[in-house]
Amino acid sequence: MTYWMRRLRVALPWLAIAVLSAAVVMLALLPAAWITPQFAKQTRGHVNLVDPAGSLWHGSATLMLAAGSDMSAPTLLPGRIEWRTSFWPLFTGRVRMTMRQSEAMPEPITVDATPRSATVTPGELAVPASLLSGLGAPFNTLDLQGEVRLSWSDWRSFNKEAFGQLTVTLNDVSSRVSPVKPLGSYRVLFQAQGASSTVELTTIKGPLMLDGSGTVSAASTSFRGTASAAPEARDILAGLLNLLGRPSGPGTVTLSFAH
DSSP states (O other): OOHHHHHHHHHHHHHHHHHHHHHHHHHHHHHHHTTHHHHHHTTTSSEEEEEEEEEEEEEEEEEOOOSSTTOOEEEEOOOOOOEEOOOOOGGGOOEEEEEEEETTTTEEEEEEEEESSEEOOOOEEEEEEGGGGOOOHHHHHHHHHEEEEEEESSSEEEEEEEEEEEEEEEEEEETOOOOOOOOOOEEEEEEEEEEEEEEEEEESSSEEEEEEEEEEEOOOEEEEEEEOOOOHHHHHHHHHHHHHHHHEEEEEEEEEEEE
16 A cells, blocks of 8 residues: 555545535525525415525524415515424435414424425414405405414425315404405315315305305316305395305305306
């Protein structure tokens, strides 16, 4: 063994330690902005983290949600969402984060993502009713107010296809175009099944009764249902029903949407 080969053999372990240390330092210094674009990418722009601060390991950002397919009228949630990232999964190409939103999310969730897929553990989130305005007509006209909660099962996305169940519960909803307050409470169930999703609307209680079903995909959206008023509220809700759809019977209109 030559002199230089002996020197190289002695120095090689220290060189490996130096390279590993440099890599660890670089990972430790990664800013929060490095990870935030991944949320918009995996959710097709419906979930965005803006104004990031801190690092990949311990950071925070403002949560911005967009309900519509064109991502218009995004809604900023009050407070900030905070996260902590596990170190070792990064060596297998995964990002595993525990996230909490102090004002809107009662329990933390875990996000486990790779370049091609992502998994989110079940959770619940309170959002402003103004989020629904992003869905377009008639929601932007109605200007709904009330308590809105999102809850979801294990949610998975793979190659831009989503799988899971999302429930939107609207409690004691009112509208600026109706003197009846509240109009009622409702539940919307989204079932993501890959490239397309189904949606089902039901009424929990209230003088304004809504029901219907439809499908949502990247190429098209369709929904068909009915809106009706309780007998004692037909006269006072007649104007609102006319805004919602085409008359199909006493105190009843057809809800129809296709895009």
